[in-house]
Amino acid sequence: MSGAVVNLIKGGTHRCLEGHPWIYASEIAGVEGDPSKPCGAEVRDAAGRLIGGGLWSAESQIRVRLFSLRETVFTKDLLRERMSRAGAAPSRAGRACGRLVWSEADGLPGLVVDRYDDTIVVQILHAGMEMWRGEILAAVRDIFSPAVLLDRSNAPVRLAEGLPLRVSVEAGAYASPRVHKVGNALFEINLLTGHKTGAYLDQADNYALVSAHASGRKVLDCFSNTGGFAVHCAIAGAASVDAVESSSAAVSEGKKNAALNQVGVVWHEANAFDWLRQAHTQKRRYDLVVLDPPSFTKTRDRVREAVRGYREIHVRALHLLKPGGLLATYCCSHHVTPPIFEEMLRESAGDAHKQLRLVARHSQSIDHPVLINMPESEYLKGWLLEVV
Numbered sequence: 001m002s003g004a005v006v007n008l009i010k011g012g013t014h015r016c017l018e019g020h021p022w023i024y025a026s027e028i029a030g031v032e033g034d035p036s037k038p039c040g041a042e043v044r045d046a047a048g049r050l051i052g053g054g055l056w057s058a059e060s061q062i063r064v065r066l067f068s069l070r071e072t073v074f075t076k077d078l079l080r081e082r083m084s085r086a087g088a089a090p091s092r093a094g095r096a097c098g099r100l101v102w103s104e105a106d107g108l109p110g111l112v113v114d115r116y117d118d119t120i121v122v123q124i125l126h127a128g129m130e131m132w133r134g135e136i137l138a139a140v141r142d143i144f145s146p147a148v149l150l151d152r153s154n155a156p157v158r159l160a161e162g163l164p165l166r167v168s169v170e171a172g173a174y175a176s177p178r179v180h181k182v183g184n185a186l187f188e189i190n191l192l193t194g195h196k197t198g199a200y201l202d203q204a205d206n207y208a209l210v211s212a213h214a215s216g217r218k219v220l221d222c223f224s225n226t227g228g229f230a231v232h233c234a235i236a237g238a239a240s241v242d243a244v245e246s247s248s249a250a251v252s253e254g255k256k257n258a259a260l261n262q263v264g265v266v267w268h269e270a271n272a273f274d275w276l277r278q279a280h281t282q283k284r285r286y287d288l289v290v291l292d293p294p295s296f297t298k299t300r301d302r303v304r305e306a307v308r309g310y311r312e313i314h315v316r317a318l319h320l321l322k323p324g325g326l327l328a329t330y331c332c333s334h335h336v337t338p339p340i341f342e343e344m345l346r347e348s349a350g351d352a353h354k355q356l357r358l359v360a361r362h363s364q365s366i367d368h369p370v371l372i373n374m375p376e377s378e379y380l381k382g383w384l385l386e387v388v
């Protein structure tokens with residue numbers, strides 16, 4: 001039996017009718033039974049038809065996250081079966097460092113499992129999945145046999161769920177930092193403190209796609225963090241690489257990463273907005289510019305300001321590119337949709353008096369699959385553009 005039956009209100013907009021896995025509090029007419037038990041919630045529409053089975057989060061606006069449109073009871077066996085299947089996906093085979101489980105896209109909403117060689121990092125993002133923590137850690141041990149198992153459940157979204165932030169070593173002994181190969185380069189990574197679960201694994205495929213164009217080019221990597229794009233481009237034979245990053249901690253790690261890979265990267269600890277303006281004044285020129293800023297907005301009502309920020313850095317970056325030069329630009333703001341971003345690209349191109357040819361569209365690495373029913377699962381969008 002499932003923990004409870006959740007009945008949707010009649011009418012209204014229910015994205016779950018199109019297979020979207022989220023059900024908001026405002027969509028729910030009533031709940032029968034006790035959904036707080038760790039077995040889940042059966043969701044039914046106003047006519048009593050089954051929508052699917054989900055995990056209940058009492059304090060979240062997203063009250064239910066569906067794990068299935070067919071099964072209604074979340075069990076230990078279902079967890080293990082989903083985890084094994086996710087880990088065995090062809091997109092994940094052969095990656096020493098990469099994502100093994102990606103939340104809703106793998107039918108395990110709110111669960112992230114990342115591999116860094118012999119170490120596995122688990123991240124639980126909401127209350128419905130938190131109830132399964134013990135089973136999750138046991139399943140990871142049995143299925144992936146990690147030498148070290150870490151819990152990095154310290155993503156701020158947990159606070160909205162009334163959950164504590166937690167970082168713990170669950171198995172083995174962890175000494176940080178350690179060197180891992182992400183994409184084609186070595187990085188010194190602290191899995192207890194690094195961004196996300198330690199590294200930008202979602203950009204790994206894009207490191208390859210961008211650095212394939214780097215040979216012989218003068219490269220500028222803005223918002224470089226610890227040098228993901230910069231180091232890959234240098235390894236690929238760039239004529240020179242400049243990296244701009246505002247965090248001094250990231251810059252010092254980035255310097256170590258360049259040394260670790262025996263390549264030269266010139267680091268600039270600076271605000272990219274200011275640095276780009278100055279570079280324009282100084283008439284610096286590049287053949288390949290990467291823009292990978294943090295999300296400029298987490299909410300829909302700040303999209304306009306975010307677009308202004310994107311436009312500013314794009315116009316400035318375009319000024320530095322000669323005809324034939326490439327711009328690789330990424331957007332991880334969910335509310336800034338591809339049409340909004342492309343409109344911003346057109347306006348920026350207009351401001352810089354340049355035409356841009358689309359070379360390729362990029363997305364997050366393919367070990368972070370996209371659930372088509374859930375646009376939010378494609379959270380990283382990229383464009384590789386050539387100045388005509």
Ligand code: SAH
Pocket residue numbers: 200203222223224225226227228229244245246247250270271272273292293294
């Ligand atoms: N491309 C990186 C990830 C970038 S994350 C990689 O693949 O690893 C965004 C980075 O932008 C963070 O490291 C953050 O410190 C930096 N950042 C944020 N605001 C900035 C600013 N105004 N100027 C320069 N860097 C900034």
